[in-house]
Amino acid sequence: xxxxxxxxxxxxxxxxxxxxxxxxxxxxxxxxxxxxxxxxxxxxxxxxxxxxxxxxxxxxxxxxxxxxxxxxxxxxxxxxxxxxxxxxxxxxxxxxxxxxxxxxxxxxxxxxxxxxxxxxxxxxxxxxxxxxxxxxxxxxxxxxxxxxxxxxxxxxxxxxxxxxxxxxxxxxxxxxxxxxxxxxxxxx
Numbered sequence: 001x002x003x004x005x006x007x008x009x010x011x012x013x014x015x016x017x018x019x020x021x022x023x024x025x026x027x028x029x030x031x032x033x034x035x036x037x038x039x040x041x042x043x044x045x046x047x048x049x050x051x052x053x054x055x056x057x058x059x060x061x062x063x064x065x066x067x068x069x070x071x072x073x074x075x076x077x078x079x080x081x082x083x084x085x086x087x088x089x090x091x092x093x094x095x096x097x098x099x100x101x102x103x104x105x106x107x108x109x110x111x112x113x114x115x116x117x118x119x120x121x122x123x124x125x126x127x128x129x130x131x132x133x134x135x136x137x138x139x140x141x142x143x144x145x146x147x148x149x150x151x152x153x154x155x156x157x158x159x160x161x162x163x164x165x166x167x168x169x170x171x172x173x174x175x176x177x178x179x180x181x182x183x184x185x186x187x188x
Contacts, residue, residue: 005159006052009080009123010034012116013154014047020109021045025102037085037149038141044087045102050138051081055156063165073161080157081128083138085149103150116154125154 011034018029026032031044040046060074084106086099110125117123128151130138139146 002160003162005157006049006078006080009116009154009157010047010049010082013082013125016113016116017045017047017106017109021102021105025098025105036141037083037139037147038144040085040087042089044089045106046083046085046087048083048085049080050083053079053081055079058156069166069168071165071167073163073165075158075160077156077158079153079155082152082154083149084152085147087147099148103148106150110152123154123157125152127151128153 014032014034018026018032021032022029026044031042033040033043033046034049035041035043035046036048037046055077056079058077060077062074063071064074065071084103086102086106088095088098088102090098107127110127114124114126116125130151135149135151136146138151139149
């Protein structure tokens with residue numbers, strides 16, 4: 001994947017959730033948005049990318065062959081962290097239940113379909129175990145009251161290098177089979 005990998009993952013998550021939630025739990029596709037909780041406007045479900053980290057486990061070191069005369073530096077693998085929050089604008093008596101239904105369907109969908117990008121069969125989405133204290137720290141939006149949210153990580157997400165290197169392949173090899181006599185410091 002190129003440098004657009006992060007945006008592609010976010011858009012795929014959003015589009016998949018639109019397919020799963022509209023119109024049963026969310027009226028319109030436009031109500032599912034990539035946004036921070038304090039910028040949600042009319043969203044019923046907000047998907048917020050709150051952190052990006054280099055993968056701890058995948059750090060390839062070898063060059064990759066592009067062609068017979070060119071190699072590319074290995075990709076960097078990253079992990080994306082998302083906060084998914086439901087917002088119901090309905091009657092206050094039913095708001096929590098509606099939000100819980102939306103979040104329940106999100107959990108069900110990602111449990112059943114953990115691969116975010118089918119063509120990148122390794123890229124998985126996993127629900128995170130985060131303490132309530134850490135969730136409150138992540139919810140750093142002073143003008144927005146805390147809402148129950150889901151926290152997911154998506155990994156590994158490859159971002160390909162744009163740097164290539166020209167190489168010359170070995171075309172001929174000579175092997176000398178003559179016996180070499182070894183001499184030590186005493187001339188033996």
